[in-house]
Amino acid sequence: MLDVRRLQLLRDLARLGTIAAVAQAHAYTPSAVSQQLAALQREAGVPLLEHTGRSVSLTPAGRALVEHAETVLAALEAASATLAAARTGLSGTVRIGAFPSAVPTLLPAALVALGRDHPTLDLMVTELDPVDMPDALRDRRLDVALWHDYDTAPVEPDPGVDSVRLLDETVFLAVPADTWGDATGDPIDAARDAAWIVGTPGTLCHTVALRVCQTAGFTPRVRHHADDFTAVLALVAAGQGVALVPELGATHPPADVRLLPLDVHRRTRITYRRGAGAHPAVAACVAALEASTRAYRD
Known part of the structure; x- marks a missing residue:
């Protein structure tokens, strides 16, 4: 019989390298990991x-075993979800990850609803860049995460993560209103200089900005790096440059910033560990986030 904890170490070796x-x-020593993987190899016999x-x-056998390990770990998550559903009431800690522009927009109403309907749930929010969320879910630092990618920079699905679609947003090119004039044609092409x-x-935002510009045939001349969209829009308003900003990051733009819609x-998506979708706490989070997003968009 193969040891599940050792299978997880093999899966993580495939992921982390x-x-x-x-x-x-x-939180092991490298020697301890090596010993556990050697024991798994003896169990496997190849x-x-x-x-x-x-x-x-x-090896090819190792990669094949990793695929089975994903299925085994997902089945254990599903088993835990079934047991949790058999208990009365929801309690315990739920760790929720969110990207920065979702925290002040989509998340508050969901947290209020969860606190009202399930007062014994202990809700913990962590702000993360989307590139860090799959690992945080796998490592059980998160239970549910608001994760995103862009149609111009799609991210390959993670085999250890399940998700449901939540929201698609238009991305804007934010430009200084007093110096841009009447923009015509492709805004990105007009911003090449x-x-x-x-x-x-x-970060994903950095990757997307470069990808959008490269698709238009140029490399952007980067003057500033900023991750908070409020700060980004303030820099644009100060005439410091142009920037890509999605809808949730542009809810209250400064008066002297123009937002030019792009075909981006x-x-x-709401993400959670594969197999955990039926867990009552996860299902409650999904329902609350879907309701808060509908209310926000309305």
Whole structure:
């Protein structure tokens, strides 16, 4: 019988790439991780890992076992959800992750409704960039997350995560109103010589800004890096450049900022660990977020 905890370590090695990273994720020593993976290999009876110098990679059998591990871990999540549904009432901690522009817009009404309808739930919110959310869900640092990608920079589905669609937003090019004049044609093409305000390198917003400009045939001249859309719009209003801003980030733009709609959309989903969708606390969060989003858009 294969040990589930060791299967999880193998799955995380496939995801994280190094023994050291797996050890850090689980608060183990690298030696302990190596010993557990060696024990799993003995249980499997076939080589799962290949060592080349100091690096390690998965064999074809190891990669195949990782796919089965995802199914096994999802089944355990579903089993936990079934047991939770058999209990009376909802209680315990629910860790909710959200990207910054969702926190003041979509999340408050959902938190109020959850607190009213399920007062024994302990709700904890963490603000995260979407690129960090799948790992946080897998590592059980989050139970539910508001996650997004863009149609111009789609993200491959994570095999350990399930989701439901929540919201599609138009993305705008924010420009200084007093210097832009009457924009005609493609706004992005018109901004090829402008200074740009983009997200911190490594964030999804940074990737999308570069991708949109590269699709238009140029590399943006980046003047500022900012991740908070209120700060971004303030910099645009001060004539410091132009920026991409989605609807939720542009709810109260300064008077001297123009928002030019683009054929670019940000797509938000509610995500949770694969198999956990039937957990009563997860289902309650999904319902509350869907209701708060409908109310916000209306």
